[in-house]
Every structure is written in structure tokens, then in C-alpha cells.
Amino acid sequence: GAGVSQSPRYKVTKRGQDVALRCDPISGHVSLYWYRQALGQGPEFLTYFNYEAQQDKSGLPNDRFSAERPEGSISTLTIQRTEQRDSAMYRCASSLFSGDRVNGYTFGSGTRLTVV
Amino acid sequence: QKEVEQNSGPLSVPEGAIASLNCTYSDRGSQSFFWYRQYSGKSPELIMFIYSNGDKEDGRFTAQLNKASQYVSLLIRDSQPSDSATYLCAVKTGSQGNLIFGKGTKLSVKP
Numbered sequence: 001g002a003g004v005s006q007s008p009r010y011k012v013t014k015r016g017q018d019v020a021l022r023c024d025p026i027s028g029h030v031s032l033y034w035y036r037q038a039l040g041q042g043p044e045f046l047t048y049f050n051y052e053a054q055q056d057k058s059g060l061p062n063d064r065f066s067a068e069r070p071e072g073s074i075s076t077l078t079i080q081r082t083e084q085r086d087s088a089m090y091r092c093a094s095s096l097f098s099g100d101r102v103n104g105y106t107f108g109s110g111t112r113l114t115v116v
Numbered sequence: 117q118k119e120v121e122q123n124s125g126p127l128s129v130p131e132g133a134i135a136s137l138n139c140t141y142s143d144r145g146s147q148s149f150f151w152y153r154q155y156s157g158k159s160p161e162l163i164m165f166i167y168s169n170g171d172k173e174d175g176r177f178t179a180q181l182n183k184a185s186q187y188v189s190l191l192i193r194d195s196q197p198s199d200s201a202t203y204l205c206a207v208k209t210g211s212q213g214n215l216i217f218g219k220g221t222k223l224s225v226k227p
Binding site (some may be wrong): 009033040041042043044045047049053055056059090091098101104106107108109110 | 120122124149150152158159160161167171204206208213214215216217218219220
């Protein structure tokens with residue numbers, strides 16, 4: 001697609017429910033990244049993929065968080081048993097390849113998750 | 117723990133002035149440095165990258181890098197009200213891998 005597409009744009013869920021956030025990167029982009037951004041803060045790294053391989057998941061806060069990119073394109077970030085502290089903007093970004101300095105990352109519009 | 121530090125601001129400058137935004141990083145192995153601009157309620161967008169010591173100019177923007185001091189800055193000349201945004205410094209260690217972002221500096225350019 002023309003840009004990085006994330007869905008849903010907004011998600012309100014009850015504490016304890018599971019949620020799945022979707023990211024569709026720019027067509028042909030090898031690398032896909034998940035970040036979380038709290039209000040007034042910079043993006044906080046969660047995990048990233050090259051093609052379908054998860055390269056680094058060191059930023060995932062705990063084992064309730066997982067991500068996959070099974071066919072090397074669309075990715076899903078899943079949060080199980082959501083807690084109020086999970087409320088944040090979840091941002092996906094993609095790049096042509098992980099060492100691409102010229103073009104950097106292109107971010108999606110994000111999914112605003114609210115856990116009530 | 118790899119850290120990127122920025123003054124959160126707000127930094128307020130009059131229209132037409134030079135805005136100077138600063139960033140320090142902890143990992144000496146860092147190789148590439150990026151500046152992103154984020155308007156309120158929007159996604160970050162890339163302004164510039166730099167990877168060699170010295171200055172790099174692009175229009176009204178100049179990025180400066182000093183690896184010995186682990187310091188990177190962004191100068192915005194002839195600041196405009198449309199430059200009012202949060203500026204995020206981001207650092208990449210090595211040729212692969214993810215970016216580490218600072219908390220951002222909020223810039224306000226007053227007409």
C-alpha cells in the first residue's frame with residue numbers, strides 16, 4: 001500500500017480481555033517494527049521483524065505481549081489479559097530494510113488502546 | 117541500557133530565530149542518528165539522518181554530530197510557526213536493528 005496501515009484506529013477493551021492490533025506495512029518493506037508511545041513520551045521499542053523472522057523482542061514488557069508476521073507482510077501484536085497500564089498508542093513502522101538510513105522508518109497512524 | 121536523552125522543553129523561540137535542539141546518547145557503538153518531527157496527534161516523520169561527525173545541512177535544517185561527546189543536535193534556521201512540534205532524536209546501534217528514541221523536545225515558534 002501507499003503507507004503503513006494500522007487497525008483498528010481506536011480500541012477500548014475491558015481489563016482481562018485479549019486484543020489483537022494489526023499492521024500492514026508498505027509493500028516491499030522488509031523490516032517491520034512495533035513501538036508503544038505514551039502521551040508526552042517518545043516511542044518505546046517493542047519488537048521488530050525482518051521478513052517473517054522476529055529479530056528482537058527484547059522490548060516486549062512481559063509474556064502477555066507477543067507478535068507475529070507469518071508471511072513476511074502483515075503483522076499482529078497481541079496483548080493477552082489486558083491491564084490498565086497497557087493503555088497507550090501502539091505504533092507500527094516499516095522500512096525498506098533494517099539498515100536503511102536514507103529513508104528511515106515510515107510510521108503508521110497508530111492504534112489508541114484504552115483498557116477500562 | 118541504551119539511553120537517548122533530550123530536554124523535554126518546551127522550547128519557545130520567536131519567528132525567524134534559530135531553534136537549537138539537543139540530544140545525548142549513552143552507547144558509544146551508535147552509528148546512525150535521526151531526527152523525527154511529530155505534530156500533536158500525528159505520527160513521527162523523518163526530517164534528517166546523520167552518521168558522520170560534523171554538520172549536515174538540508175534546507176533550513178542542520179544536523180550536527182559529535183561522536184566523541186556523544187552529542188547530536190538539530191538547528192532550525194528562520195523558524196516558522198509551522199515548525200511548532202515535538203522533535204524526536206533517535207539512535208541506531210550497528211547497521212541493523214531498531215531505533216532508540218528520546219522523549220522528544222517540544223518546540224513552540226511564536227509569531
